[in-house]
Amino acid sequence: MLEQLNARLDTLSSSLQLRSARQQVLASNIANVDTPGYVARDIDFGAALENALTGKVRRPLEQTNVRHLTVTSTDGLIGNPLAYTVQTQPSLDGNSVDLDQQRANFTDNAIRYESTLRFINGHVKTMLSAITGQ
């Protein structure tokens, strides 16, 4: 029963962590908009979330006894391979940041981060009303 309640929260928390990691990568791109030779990077969110959920990058605790709790570490979540963005306008200094695109991605990611937060809050409220039984 408790696992059912937790399963959804697990997905949402993985999603939130990935959003936060992506936000960080996008902030780095925006920060380096004037740095010669900087190559813009991004996270393929869909693939990264799938990796995180299917446990590809998770390093589960080793269980030597069947009665051990299954605990998964989300440590490797950010270890997903980062991709390079496609350069839209080649520049002489080798910088591949498209500022407009990055700003749009940043805002988009911020909104999605916030919506994930709302989903979590809604889920917590649902669980609270379930366990108070009123």
Added chain:
Amino acid sequence: MSMFNILGVSGSAVSAQAQRLNVVASNLANADAVAGPDGKAYKARQVLFQTLPGNDPGTAGVKVRHISESDAPARRTFEPNHPSADAEGYVTHSNVNPVEEMVNMISASRSYQNNVEVMNTAKSLMLKTIQMGQ
């Protein structure tokens, strides 16, 4: 917590852009400076940015690596009555190009604003995150 890294990344960019603005201000202030008795006039300066790799993959701040002096030839005008004129009657001015500096200033100020915006977004997301589950 990775969201805090955004403040570090954008903070480094803001400080680098501020230094760039400082250099532009110094160039513009010395745009009309003439050479002293040694015949050496002010030379336009320019900052050179470099990526500052962060702890997490994909995150990178920015720092000013070097401030270079322009090798452009100094502007010389024929003013025999000028107190700083040389034996041939020429006055050596600084090699600052005010138009270039104004463009540089606008670019630096836009980048500065962008990074401040990124920090504001990160801050509001963090504030919402600490209210999670309430």
